[in-house]
Amino acid sequence: MRLLLAILFPPLVFFTIWRPFQGIFCMILWMTIIGWPVAAIWAVYALSQYRNEEMRRDMEYGRRYSRY
Numbered sequence: 001m002r003l004l005l006a007i008l009f010p011p012l013v014f015f016t017i018w019r020p021f022q023g024i025f026c027m028i029l030w031m032t033i034i035g036w037p038v039a040a041i042w043a044v045y046a047l048s049q050y051r052n053e054e055m056r057r058d059m060e061y062g063r064r065y066s067r068y
Contacts (some may be wrong), residue, residue, distance in 0.1 A: 002047055017050045030060035
């Protein structure tokens with residue numbers, strides 16, 4: 001769902017992953033015809049980085065609180 005949102009409405013993705021200043025800058029970029037593909041690629045990249053951070057945090061939490 002967020003990936004489709006990243007392609008169609010790139011600024012909204014930044015607000016959903018708690019990066020409002022990047023969202024505002026992306027919104028300005030998104031308003032131009034030439035900047036729209038760049039904004040979409042940037043949003044997809046930021047979303048993938050956010051997912052990697054989330055997985056890394058979950059793995060670290062599991063390692064820290066596991067029995068063995």
